[in-house]
Amino acid sequence: MNLSIDVVIPSFRLDEKYILPMLRLRKPANVNIKFYLVADNPSLVPSPAIQSLVDHENVFLSVNPENLGSGLTRNNGMNAGNGDWILFLDDDVLVPDDLLETYARAAVQYPDEIGFIGLVNLPKPTTAFTKALTVSGSLDIFSIAGKKASFAWGATANMMIKRSAADNIQFTGKIPKTGGGEEVDFFLKIRERNQYRNYKTLPQAAVQHPWWNNEQPNYRKPFFYGVGNSWLGDLNPQxxxxxxxxxxxxxxxxxxxxxxxxxxxxxxxxxxxxxxxxxxxxxxxxxxxxxxxxxxxxxxxxxxxxxxxxxxxxxxxxxxxxxxxxxxxxxxxxxxxxxxxxxxxxxxxxxxxxxxxxxxxxxxxxxxxxx
Incomplete structure (x- = not known):
């Protein structure tokens, strides 16, 4: 293998439970891996365990001077590196030790793809609210890699794109930093730049995502997702x-x-x-x-x-x-x-x-x- 992958992890919490396994992922042979951990909380103090892994050669840590939201934070991580591929991971997913090897093999096997959509598995729902989230279809994008061979966009919780395909496209700063819509806009624009070619799904690249709010009802997230998605028609009228x-x-x-x-x-x-x-x-x-x-x-x-x-x-x-x-x-x-x-x-x-x-x-x- 002769390629390089930048792993971009925006984080507001820097929770060791999730961050440390990401930074300790097994590295494929002959692949240059760099981690760009970007804290979106200026008052946050990284734990000693996380700080010990930051060497500014393979693992980089930067702190936003103010809360920017996940989209602009990902931009900072992307712009800090120059790897052939950019792997986006959310700061609250559990990663298998061979995740980088899976993505690296895909990049070598399918070098002409513009990106790969990984699988995001959620635990089995145990409350009425999380069962409703599951059947409502609002989380279908997490499992899209297990249902389709390709798709127009994916969740930034677990997705890798080719830097040359992205060119200079960035996550928009127009959508409120409360989230919703910025990843749809970003990936659709890259797809458009590449003759509307879909991203290949990669179900074997699977991570585990916990339920939000301990599976208890919380309507803040769907409301602000709606607010964010209200921008999509303005940003992508076609x-x-x-x-x-x-x-x-x-x-x-x-x-x-x-x-x-x-x-x-x-x-x-x-x-x-x-x-x-x-x-x-x-x-x-x-x-x-x-x-x-x-x-x-x-x-x-x-x-x-x-x-x-x-x-x-x-x-x-x-x-x-x-x-x-x-x-x-x-x-x-x-x-x-x-x-x-x-x-x-x-x-x-x-x-x-x-x-x-x-x-x-x-x-x-x-x-x-x-x-």
Missing amino acids: YAYYDFPNTPETLLLSLLALAITGLLKPMWVGALLVFMAGVILIEIIASLIQTIKRSGTGNVQILMYVITLRIVYETGLLWGKLSRLRFGKIGERFHDNGIINKVYFYRSNTYKMVKWVLYPLLVIYILRHFV
């Missing part, structure tokens, strides 16, 4: 399209209509209130049917968590647009699978089909009882 308003968007538009109606046509206020209640009920019914069909579970608690996760994410998506006064982006959706398709309102699935049936029934009910 993948954007419009669809019918989702539930938070519909409720917002209904509230605006309610305010106007209250002033101009007070007799219609009752109809609008019934419509808004119907919107919520239809969302529940459509989500229940879709989730039961996909997962086979009838557990009420899991189903309600799935519904809440969807609403929280979509609310974050809406808030991200409203906070930037991007009112024309209401209804905009994004092909994160890399498809360029400008056909509006084209996607159809169980969830939407249920809504298409129930919304006309709701309108008919209102017309019969309020007109």
Whole structure:
């Protein structure tokens, strides 16, 4: 082998449990490995065990002067090295000892690939909330390497790219540092630079990722992922399209209509209130049917968590647009699978089909009882 790999690890915590095994990964013969550990917490003091491995020859440690977020922190790590390949690892994954050997073999065997998507395994869920996260589809990108031969992007928790393919592309600083969307934007831009070639998946390069928040309900992450993802259409308009308003968007538009109606046509206020209640009920019914069909579970608690996760994410998506006064982006959706398709309102699935049936029934009910 005659190649070099830079391992970039952004970290806010520098937790020895995860960081030390990464820095001690077995190095493939004849491969130049350098680790770039970038602390995104200026007040953090590295532990003696971590500091002892920092030699500024093979292991480098830098500390951001201020909290920059994971995207800009990864930029600092990338820019510090010059290896042929860049391996991104999150600071909270458990790595197998042969991870570098697996990636190095792939780089030699497939030198023309623009990158490799590794597998990120999560523990078996034991609470209703983590079971809901699993069946909701929101974590599918972690397991994409076990399902597809290639894909348009991957999770930076475990993914390697060719530096020459990335050229000078960087993680954007526009997306809020709370996260969400920056890795989609980054990998799609590299893919676009390389004639829209997908990244090869590498399921044998597998890491273990723990559950967040001890498997307890936490809606902060999906909300801010929504806020971050609201930028994707602005940054990559070729993948954007419009669809019918989702539930938070519909409720917002209904509230605006309610305010106007209250002033101009007070007799219609009752109809609008019934419509808004119907919107919520239809969302529940459509989500229940879709989730039961996909997962086979009838557990009420899991189903309600799935519904809440969807609403929280979509609310974050809406808030991200409203906070930037991007009112024309209401209804905009994004092909994160890399498809360029400008056909509006084209996607159809169980969830939407249920809504298409129930919304006309709701309108008919209102017309019969309020007109």
